[in-house]
Amino acid sequence: MTRIAIIGGGISGLAAAFDLEQRRQTAHDVEYTLYESSSRLGGVLRTECVDGCVVEAGPDSFVTEKPWAADLCRSVGLGDQLIGSNDADRKTYILTRGRLVEMPDGLMFMVPTKILPTGLSPLFSWKTKLRMAQELFHPPRAVNHDESVADFVERHYGQEMVDRLADPLLSGIYGGESSSLSVRAVLQRFAEMERTHGSLGRAMLAAHKRMSSGPRKPAPPLFTSLRNGMQSLAETIVSRLNAASLRTDTPVKAIQPESGGWTVSLGAQAEHFDAVIVALPASATANVLHDVSSDLSAELGAIQYSSSITVALAYDLEVRQALPPGFGFLVPRSEEKRLLAATFVHNKFPQRAPEDRALLRCFFAGSNAESVWDLTDEQIVGVVREELQQILGPQIRGLRAEPLFARVYKWKSAMAQYGVGHLERLERIEILRKALPGLALAGNGYRGIGVPDCVRSGREAAKELLT
Ligand SMILES: Cc1cc2nc3c(=O)[nH]c(=O)nc-3n(C[C@H](O)[C@H](O)[C@H](O)COP(=O)(O)OP(=O)(O)OC[C@H]3O[C@@H](n4cnc5c(N)ncnc54)[C@H](O)[C@@H]3O)c2cc1C
Numbered sequence: 001m002t003r004i005a006i007i008g009g010g011i012s013g014l015a016a017a018f019d020l021e022q023r024r025q026t027a028h029d030v031e032y033t034l035y036e037s038s039s040r041l042g043g044v045l046r047t048e049c050v051d052g053c054v055v056e057a058g059p060d061s062f063v064t065e066k067p068w069a070a071d072l073c074r075s076v077g078l079g080d081q082l083i084g085s086n087d088a089d090r091k092t093y094i095l096t097r098g099r100l101v102e103m104p105d106g107l108m109f110m111v112p113t114k115i116l117p118t119g120l121s122p123l124f125s126w127k128t129k130l131r132m133a134q135e136l137f138h139p140p141r142a143v144n145h146d147e148s149v150a151d152f153v154e155r156h157y158g159q160e161m162v163d164r165l166a167d168p169l170l171s172g173i174y175g176g177e178s179s180s181l182s183v184r185a186v187l188q189r190f191a192e193m194e195r196t197h198g199s200l201g202r203a204m205l206a207a208h209k210r211m212s213s214g215p216r217k218p219a220p221p222l223f224t225s226l227r228n229g230m231q232s233l234a235e236t237i238v239s240r241l242n243a244a245s246l247r248t249d250t251p252v253k254a255i256q257p258e259s260g261g262w263t264v265s266l267g268a269q270a271e272h273f274d275a276v277i278v279a280l281p282a283s284a285t286a287n288v289l290h291d292v293s294s295d296l297s298a299e300l301g302a303i304q305y306s307s308s309i310t311v312a313l314a315y316d317l318e319v320r321q322a323l324p325p326g327f328g329f330l331v332p333r334s335e336e337k338r339l340l341a342a343t344f345v346h347n348k349f350p351q352r353a354p355e356d357r358a359l360l361r362c363f364f365a366g367s368n369a370e371s372v373w374d375l376t377d378e379q380i381v382g383v384v385r386e387e388l389q390q391i392l393g394p395q396i397r398g399l400r401a402e403p404l405f406a407r408v409y410k411w412k413s414a415m416a417q418y419g420v421g422h423l424e425r426l427e428r429i430e431i432l433r434k435a436l437p438g439l440a441l442a443g444n445g446y447r448g449i450g451v452p453d454c455v456r457s458g459r460e461a462a463k464e465l466l467t
Contacts (some may be wrong), residue, residue: 352423
């Protein structure tokens with residue numbers, strides 16, 4: 001019988017536990033124990049139902065293109081609960097000099113694939129539009145060292161593209177700044193396009209041409225979620241696990257290799273296992289591994305995390321009708337607001353709000369989150385309401401009224417920041433980890449911060465230890 005410990009009960013740890021449970025039930029040769037420091041399982045996957053609205057405190061969905069989260073949903077029996085984003089209404093606005101400007105059609109991240117909409121868009125100055133045309137002649141780049149997303153985008157399209165698009169888009173995903181995020185880690189596909197084609201515009205057009213020459217399939221929705229919210233994934237996994245294997249309110253202090261296996265120390269108590277999956281944020285993994293390998297711990301500890309805050313606000317039908325169509329807006333830092341983004345949930349996932357409700361999900365991250373962190377929930381709601389009125393315009397009178405309800409969720413150091421040199425750091429981590437047999441790592445600190453990548457990391461960790 002192989003005994004495996006899983007440390008961390010977020011989606012990464014739960015995905016690993018699900019695979020170990022399958023093996024336990026079929027081959028009867030594995031036992032596992034999952035340790036979670038808090039009283040609930042699911043980590044940042046948390047959903048509340050308030051006044052008929054499905055309110056997501058953490059992630060609200062995942063990108064459909066990465067299959068691992070949806071696959072897991074199907075494996076646990078939630079296939080019929082999967083919902084797609086309402087892409088017919090997929091518009092995103094960027095706050096530009098105090099006005100909401102629609103992102104032009106055909107923009108793939110920051111690469112224009114349709115000339116006319118981008119050429120006519122007030123989002124960019126003529127100088128940037130000229131840079132977009134010149135970019136088509138960008139030569140392939142032989143140098144293969146990492147750089148920041150900001151430097152990469154600036155080389156291709158200039159500083160305005162960094163400020164108006166790259167930075168706000170990445171803040172919405174990583175809660176970080178494009179000047180410190182690694183292009184090779186967070187925009188791997190674009191770095192590869194530059195290597196092969198030079199111009200991102202030409203690479204994208206070539207990819208489009210290849211796709212349109214094959215049989216035409218309707219595009220899947222950009223985002224996928226679950227009818228009753230993301231927490232239902234965590235809850236359903238938990239319901240499929242062996243209840244006796246789950247230990248909530250049990251923080252792990254340290255782990256140590258011992259007698260060909262691993263000892264998990266809970267403070268006064270210690271338990272022995274053959275192998276261990278650490279499915280914690282990299283910074284917390286650094287702490288539990290501190291006495292095992294100072295080099296490994298230092299590398300893990302160098303992966304930075306940023307904090308974020310989501311605020312849900314509900315309004316009545318008058319506000320819903322007055323809000324612009326689309327999924328929401330992003331706020332570049334140059335606009336000097338504290339809000340980074342807002343999602344019009346009732347448009348993105350209409351199932352999540354009754355027809356007579358507007359549901360807004362507002363987002364602070366990184367230094368913007370730190371700037372309001374110590375305020376009370378009421379004060380944070382006050383900041384959000386003030387900025388929403390400034391951004392959406394005084395013409396939406398209903399926004400001046402008290403929201404029907406408001407919820408504030410704070411997530412301390414939950415979003416990994418893949419800094420410049422992240423992939424090289426992961427190579428060093430892999431070498432150090434492999435010197436410690438029976439140790440596997442999973443979580444958002446390594447090869448993808450989104451839910452699908454976390455699921456993949458957990459399942460791969462389980463598979464590695466089982467084989
Ligand atoms: C506000 C927010 C919005 C997001 N939006 C999206 C989105 O829309 N789409 C998307 O794909 N991704 C999104 N993400 C990212 C994604 O949700 C996370 O990266 C992912 O859920 C992390 O899962 P995890 O299991 O690796 O970590 P976590 O969820 O952080 O879980 C780690 C668990 O370990 C526990 N723990 C910590 N220390 C110990 C210890 N010593 N012993 C035992 N247990 C411990 C913690 O209590 C926690 O439960 C978002 C993240 C946040 C914070």
